[in-house]
Amino acid sequence: MFEEKFFALTNDGMFHYVMQESQYALKMLTASLLSKQPDEITSVEVKNPYDYGKCAGSKDIILDVKAVVNKDTVVNIEVQVKAFKYWRYRSLYYAARMAAETDPNRDYGSLPIIRQFSILNYTFDRENPDFFSTYELRNVESEKSFTDRFQISIMDLTQNRLATWDDAIYGRTLWADLFKANSWEKLESLALKSEVAKEVVEIMYKAVKDDETARFLTDRELARKERISIREEGRMEGIAQGMKKGMEKGVDQGKKQLALRLINNGVDLALVKQTLGSDLPDDEFIESLRNN
Structure with a gap:
């Protein structure tokens, strides 16, 4: 072969x-x-x-x-x-x-x-x-x-x-x-x-x-691969900035709903947790989003 x-x-x-x-x-x-x-x-x-x-x-x-x-x-x-x-x-x-x-x-x-x-x-x-x-x-x-x-x-x-x-x-x-x-x-x-x-x-x-x-x-x-990586980094950075702006406006419920929607659409879970400032285990973090 x-x-x-x-x-x-x-x-x-x-x-x-x-x-x-x-x-x-x-x-x-x-x-x-x-x-x-x-x-x-x-x-x-x-x-x-x-x-x-x-x-x-x-x-x-x-x-x-x-x-x-x-x-x-x-x-x-x-x-x-x-x-x-x-x-x-x-x-x-x-x-x-x-x-x-x-x-x-x-x-x-x-x-x-x-x-x-x-x-x-x-x-x-x-x-x-x-x-x-x-x-x-x-x-x-x-x-x-x-x-x-x-x-x-x-x-x-x-x-x-x-x-x-x-x-x-x-x-x-x-x-x-x-x-x-x-x-x-x-x-x-x-x-x-x-x-x-x-x-x-x-x-x-x-x-x-x-x-x-x-x-x-x-x-x-x-x-x-480099072009894909650059685009992905830009996309992730844009998502993080958008979530931070939401936090600054104090839109708590909307912020959590957005976070859950992003996770369901394949956005990196670690990035979402970092942006929200959570150190909960993954399962507990997702559960907290669903219950609030």
Whole structure:
């Protein structure tokens, strides 16, 4: 069994590396996302390649995959593991930027098709969840399409149970399994099922065997965890400050109800106790909140 450190395909560095190193994997993924058969993809080229040795140590690189498909379609594919508050706006910005970056001297009728794809590992739309959804410009009253040449699509990895027959036919369910795989063993089992999965796994092995690439992937993972830690510390600090303000106003009952609600929603119990100035055992502390 392979013993190298594991990096999931949701690691943005690993994802970009696989797509950059394997023309076959890139072709199969773009065909899947564009709802095309592989033989309909006559050409595909990554437009933002990276030198992973030179990139090691950088925390600011945005590793989406930009590619031109069949010379008439510009695609941008991003992977986002943690929920991002303004993801809708960010996707819109990237799609609009792709359109704006096309040659202004060209005839407008020959502008490329713009497709923005986001592969998310969190629930994107809690009210109307979907595995794969596509948005475009439409008339708000008649719902008639304004154009299908500017579209934003979401693959929500947390909703694979809602995948349709089309998702399976175009291979999106297989790609979801590859992105969600969290061990070499799971990837190996997928590699036995299809040629594209085998190719992806082989390229991922190649990445971790190369010292410079492995160091780059490690840096990306550490940078991601650091960003999460900073956000979490800020969130906790904000909660603590809010509770202290409540205490200063003497809102005793409301304060205790808030503390209980925070605990029920996963906020660290030690932080809540510290903010309220309690040294009671955990069970007694929670009981005191419930009884007052």
